[in-house]
Amino acid sequence: MSAVFVGMPSLPAYGIGNLHATESFPDAAHHELANDQMRTNLRHATHSIRDKRLKVVGELPDWEDLRSAGSATKEAAMADLPALLEQFEANFTARGGIIHWARDAEEANRIVASLVREQDTEEVVKVKSMATEEIGLNDHLAAEGIEAFETDLAELIVQLGHDKPSHILVPAIHKNRSEVREIFLREMPDVDPELTDDPRQLAMAARAHLRRKFLSAKVAISGANFALADTGTLGVVESEGNGRMCLTLPQTLITVMGIEKLLPQADDLEVFMQLLPRSSTGERMNPYTSFWTGVTEDDGPQNVHLVMVDNGRTAALSDRYGRSALHCIRCSACMNVCPVYERTGGHAYGSTYPGPIGAILSPLMTGIKAEENNSLPYASSLCGACFDACPVKINIPEILVHLRGEDVDSRRGKPRMPSEMDLMMKGAQWAFSSGTHLNLLEKALPLGRLAAGRDKKIKRLPGRLAGGWTASRDIPAPPKKSFRDWWASEHDAGDTGTTKDGK
């Protein structure tokens, strides 16, 4: 007989931190759409990466086989997560690594801050990491008097610009080169005042700015793309070499990682290291990938820590229809193909995780009722492009629909004022309940033609719902005659099923 658990039943433990939309998606999208610069940049970016991705994916005759293997591997990892986490922990620890567990963002931040303080330093260098973005680590460290230097070029631009990332792969894509130049001139104390807006010059300015930090930092903070259970290995995928700098030069390395990053075995890399770079940057392989297993004597950091974070991941895991959202490897392919994301940009989603994956991941991690996150599952036309692009085949549209259902269910049974939607549905119920009712309504068609005016378009309807519809669309004028009137005039009275010639 297996052991029976007798502890407290655990309710979904939701995540906190930068996972919430603070205003509803339609409202946020409304003002983001006014940012022309961002829309132009985003369109250019998403289309370029999308084309590159298609090209390198097309090179592989077995792409669909790799996707299937990737999807099944993640599903297997999630189903066996407790055992894999313990196996990983044993292997990582056996090689000198130290593991810390954090129930939520706050606990993770506290752990990292105290680890930094132990090293007697007030500065850390950071590799771009979604997990530390999610838990709001930089702000927490700042409040504790520790300065965190982002070292990825885009993250540096965002940090120096006191801004927020708008895309998980190219976070500063909403800034153009002259804006980047202005930020550097304003925020880098040692920068050459003659700096132009040539991307090469700007990248070299960042190199010079960060090099001293890299060479002198005592502590680095990273995320991890993969954790391999059977060896206790961690991996980081990057392009610029800032990752290698952080993972190699400082004596202390603190990695913050969500518990869902586990892969059962090292050989799974043969699948994921083909899927990830091609889906993400559209390259055959990213320039640099580093793997480390605990501490290697005489090579790299000698104090190696890993903070494994839940922060709502177990809540997502408990939703059997939504848990596959945790298969996400943060490639951003779904964003680059999404017609909604392309127009609104990443800021409109509020959370660290934007785009189609964010629209399911954020509400799954926080619960559908958290702040404005119930608006996110509606931020989609359900076109399915994200599902096709996803390297691990997450069925995002299906989960979006599931979460819309959750949202509706979460409001059920609560006393409230009938909404416009309720009234319209009531009206429709009355209209369609009998032919007489419908006939009566159809008599009003000429009124609609009158409202449409000479250009035969209705441009504005009253109310929030109908008015919202016409805010961005025109409705064509109704026809002179309803279909039922037309049918009646074409057919003999009383003959309901056949045309005049008896067919």
Add this chain to the structure above:
Amino acid sequence: MMGAREEILERITSALADEPAIPEVPRTYRRSADLSEQDIEEMLVERLEDYKAHVDVVTAAGLPGTIATLLKEASGYVVPHGLPEAWFDVDDLRVDDRRITDAPGHRLSVPELDALSSVVTSSTVSIAESATIVLDGSPDQGRRAISLVPDQHVCIVPASSIVQILPEAMSRLEITRPLTWISGPSATSDIELERVEGVHGPRRLDVVIVTDL
């Protein structure tokens, strides 16, 4: 009070109360080469060049001369202690005060590395399809820091270490060693997606493929 570890593991167990099945992973993707050795080598060269790496293809006899040419402008270079002495058996390199060896017991500090322009290492395995070269910290490849801080990386690739696709490379890797996978020089596309080669890692990657090693 329950510790974070126990609580998280318990949350996971509860979340999986419906006991989802652990699916079999379908490994129907390619796992072995389908090109000739010659074609694989050509693919590697072509794709490395696509990444803006400089590539020479030489025999072992020609290797020292090629390394000497690549290091012509180097002000100083570091080599790992296990690099074969024979690779430097040419007039310009045999006795060369620009060369510093990083060895156990004689490790270069980060500032010392920063003062050197170049590094020469061997490599463990190279994957032609993605033009990826893997270093694993063996004595002929050295600590990770030495192939990172200098601005020019001269990387020797023995032809016998080249495979066509990634799954073939996995069996040649010892995953618990500190691994660095390199696919071209460092690069960024963070500003308006315009690719700039050479950010924080070595800005120049010179690959020397040795046909008879």
